[in-house]
Amino acid sequence: MTAYAKIGEEELVTSKRDSTLRYLDFLCREITGSRGRGRPGCLSIDGILEAVAVEAYVQVLNASWRVVPVRFFEENLELGAMGGSAGS
Amino acid sequence: MRTVPIGTARQAARIDAGGHTRRERENRRKKVEEPPANLVNEPQGRPPAKRQRVNNASTRPSRDPASALDHVELDLIKYPEGVRGPSTINLSLNTFLLNDFGKPENLIKAIKLLSNVSRGAANPSIDLSSILLALEVRGNHLVPNLIATSFRANAHLDDLEKNATANRLKTILSYIIHFLTLEYAIVPELRKENPTQTLKWIEGQKYQYFADMLNAAASSVPTEPEAERKEITGIKVRKHRDYGRVFWEYGQALGIASLLVFAVSDIGLSRVGSSSRAGIPQLAADLSTDNTWWAFAHSISPPTFRTLFGSCNIAYSVPELLNRIRREPISPTTTIAINKEYNALQIPASHRTALDLESEVPTAVQGRNWEIAIGEQTLPVKRHPTAQALVSENMVRRNLGNWLKNTPGDEIVEDSNGNSTPFHAFKSLLAPSDISHDLIDFLTNVFNARAIPGRIALPVAHGVLASFGGTLEEFLNGLSAPPGGVPERVLCPFDVEEATIGIVIAASASTIIVYNWVNKHNLADEVVQVFS
Numbered sequence: 147m148t149a150y151a152k153i154g155e156e157e158l159v160t161s162k163r164d165s166t167l168r169y170l171d172f173l174c175r176e177i178t179g180s181r182g183r184g185r186p187g188c189l190s191i192d193g194i195l196e197a198v199a200v201e202a203y204v205q206v207l208n209a210s211w212r213v214v215p216v217r218f219f220e221e222n223l224e225l226g227a228m229g230g231s232a233g234s
Numbered sequence: 235m236r237t238v239p240i241g242t243a244r245q246a247a248r249i250d251a252g253g254h255t256r257r258e259r260e261n262r263r264k265k266v267e268e269p270p271a272n273l274v275n276e277p278q279g280r281p282p283a284k285r286q287r288v289n290n291a292s293t294r295p296s297r298d299p300a301s302a303l304d305h306v307e308l309d310l311i312k313y314p315e316g317v318r319g320p321s322t323i324n325l326s327l328n329t330f331l332l333n334d335f336g337k338p339e340n341l342i343k344a345i346k347l348l349s350n351v352s353r354g355a356a357n358p359s360i361d362l363s364s365i366l367l368a369l370e371v372r373g374n375h376l377v378p379n380l381i382a383t384s385f386r387a388n389a390h391l392d393d394l395e396k397n398a399t400a401n402r403l404k405t406i407l408s409y410i411i412h413f414l415t416l417e418y419a420i421v422p423e424l425r426k427e428n429p430t431q432t433l434k435w436i437e438g439q440k441y442q443y444f445a446d447m448l449n450a451a452a453s454s455v456p457t458e459p460e461a462e463r464k465e466i467t468g469i470k471v472r473k474h475r476d477y478g479r480v481f482w483e484y485g486q487a488l489g490i491a492s493l494l495v496f497a498v499s500d501i502g503l504s505r506v507g508s509s510s511r512a513g514i515p516q517l518a519a520d521l522s523t524d525n526t527w528w529a530f531a532h533s534i535s536p537p538t539f540r541t542l543f544g545s546c547n548i549a550y551s552v553p554e555l556l557n558r559i560r561r562e563p564i565s566p567t568t569t570i571a572i573n574k575e576y577n578a579l580q581i582p583a584s585h586r587t588a589l590d591l592e593s594e595v596p597t598a599v600q601g602r603n604w605e606i607a608i609g610e611q612t613l614p615v616k617r618h619p620t621a622q623a624l625v626s627e628n629m630v631r632r633n634l635g636n637w638l639k640n641t642p643g644d645e646i647v648e649d650s651n652g653n654s655t656p657f658h659a660f661k662s663l664l665a666p667s668d669i670s671h672d673l674i675d676f677l678t679n680v681f682n683a684r685a686i687p688g689r690i691a692l693p694v695a696h697g698v699l700a701s702f703g704g705t706l707e708e709f710l711n712g713l714s715a716p717p718g719g720v721p722e723r724v725l726c727p728f729d730v731e732e733a734t735i736g737i738v739i740a741a742s743a744s745t746i747i748v749y750n751w752v753n754k755h756n757l758a759d760e761v762v763q764v765f766s
Contacts, residue, residue: 151738158753167671167735168751169727170677176725176738177685178560179553188337192302198677199303199634199663204563205680206647207310207661 159191169193174201301665302640304635324513327505332520334499335492335527338571344494345534345555347399352541353549403497406481406544409507412471415479418608420444442468443476477507482513487518489531489618513630524620529562531618539615543606553581560684567651573687602672638664669734674727733757 160166171194325460385753421440428436445468452466484506485493496506520525537550537558556572564572642657659672675693682691722742728735736749737758750757 147744148746148748151484151736151747153749153751157751159751160753162731162733162752163666163668163752166727169736169749170669170674172749173678173691173725173727173734174561174681176723177681177689177691179557179686181688184317189517191491195302195663196306196634199306199638200308201677201680202307202660202663202673203637205649205676217611 164191167191169200170194170198238592241648265326273545302635302665304633306634308632308634310630310632320545323507323516327501327509328513328517328520330501331506331517332524334501334529335488335495335521336524338526338568340495341526341530341568342556342561342571342575343395343399343498344526344530346396346552347403347494347498347542348534348538348586349550349555350396351400351403352546389709399497402503403493403542405503406493406496411475412483413482414606414608415477416444416471417479418611418613420447422609441472444468445471463598464682480507480509480511483511483514483711486616487514487537487619488521488527488616490542490615491531491534493542494534494538507582518619525563527566528567528618529564529568533558533562535617539604539617544613545686553579557686560686566683569684576687614684624728635664647676649676649681650683653679671729674734688722690721690724692724694727694729700725730757 157168157228168191239595317415420443422434422445424436424440425431445466448466448471481493481496484496486745496503517611521531532553537548537555540546540548541550553576556575559568559572604615604617606615641657641660642658643661645657647655647657647660649655655676655677659670661674662668662670662673671694678691678693679738685691720741724737724739724741726737726739728737728748733750733752735751738749739745740747
């Protein structure tokens with residue numbers, strides 16, 4: 147049986163590149179079961195691109211450096227109060 | 235000349251075939267050990283506020299999609315040899331704590347504790363009489379009553395760890411409450427009442443003043459029998475306050491989720507509470523470069539804060555808390571520990587998403603209230619260890635766009651499973667090119683390493699199933715089975731000319747769900763034809 151998933155207006159994209167980014171975001175959330183952290187598709191394409199790029203970077207550098215994920219800074223920006231030294 | 239090495243990139247035979255000399259290869263390998271080029275070192279001792287402004291600016295999305303990644307800068311922290319300093323303050327305690335904070339099993343225990351507390355499941359009140367009364371029974375009812383007693387004893391033993399850790403957590407929070415109340419409520423009041431007194435006088439009086447207030451409050455509670463009431467002394471208040479201050483500062487330095495680990499640790503609370511606060515920054519510096527702890531603190535601190543200091547209106551399930559950690563870069567040992575816990579929970583992979591969604595709340599609400607307001611003051615609450623103790627040599631900043639542009643495309647990146655990916659795959663992140671299949675497969679491997687048992691993602695090569703020709707069951711059985719057997723949920727990309735479509739195969743329900751993010755319905759029809 148084949149079923150179509152409901153796709154919200156805000157999740158729709160127009161290019162193949164962006165649909166692949168949507169897939170990668172969906173893949174990460176689905177396979178780690180972390181959909182509860184936010185509705186799939188709530189990230190902007192730029193946000194997904196950034197998350198994917200950071201993930202790739204983390205994987206490339208993981209042997210000797212730790213990368214502070216960028217999304218942490220974004221959250222700080224939203225929160226406004228994290229002790230005054232975001233990302234430090 | 236190539237100037238930008240990448241951390242774990244290796245020159246493989248493919249490059250050798252391109253004519254590089256041995257010296258070139260050795261030079262390249264040497265570069266890998268060095269901090270990446272095109273980095274701007276952070277100035278030492280820069281004020282935190284400036285750092286935040288820079289970071290905030292760095293993550294602002296660009297209006298020009300072609301340069302979106304040019305505006306992304308990352309802080310890199312080198313570990314661990316550059317961080318662990320010669321400090322001998324709390325040396326043995328810090329060694330034990332470092333060991334405790336790095337143990338995946340302790341983090342799992344901490345997650346269970348948080349889940350229990352958030353659900354109100356931990357009951358630290360233990361009624362001893364409910365276990366022991368039946369021991370006095372004699373005669374014919376001896377065995378049945380002892381069996382009943384043993385049953386209750388067994389239930390108690392089952393709950394023992396849960397109750398013990400909950401009691402420790404309550405103790406820690408009680409110390410912290412005493413500290414916060416005294417310093418942020420009582421002391422300001424004492425100052426108001428005695429405006430002419432010196433700070434030293436206030437410091438000398440505050441403990442007894444607080445003790446008197448507590449004793450007065452206790453005497454006004456009529457339900458408590460007078461005989462059992464114990465006077466609290468200023469000395470005891472001081473001890474509680476000191477312990478509370480230490481635990482609060484640990485929570486601030488390591489991330490608020492550290493309070494959970496103190497609760498599940500075998501280290502005595504009095505040992506931690508009476509330790510020197512001067513040793514906390516060193517432990518924070520060490521843990522700030524520990525990937526496992528950082529991932530734990532980053533992902534678990536928000537629900538910890540909400541449960542312990544916030545609205546406490548969400549009952550977190552263990553799977554949901556574990557899944558939060560999966561999103562972070564975590565070590566294989568942590569993944570194994572998480573998966574082991576999943577298997578013990580015996581929750582089908584297909585049901586786990588529903589569990590997560592039970593507590594779904596808007597993102598904006600999740601992140602609010604990262605501070606505690608007491609009187610006229612607000613105390614910020616830290617989410618993860620800070621790296622303030624790091625020297626500038628251990629902190630570098632990198633621009634993500636430059637990394638992609640300047641790294642040679644023929645570099646070979648090797649993942650932890652030994653799969654090689656040419657770097658030009660990563661360059662496809664730069665607009666406007668399509669994201670390469672190699673990159674999708676690279677990330678598929680990464681995410682598979684963190685997958686919930688029973689879930690698997692297939693590389694792009696498997697995405698086009700048209701040539702398979704068999705049944706869905708045959709396809710699933712033909713997959714290389716992960717440790718849990720045939721996967722319950724299979725994800726794969728379906729690559730057509732205009733789009734990438736997501737496919738989820740739910741084996742148990744024999745259902746295929748198609749995710750088509752491009753608003754062209756005819757594309758999904760192709761998928762249906764393949765899977766029908």
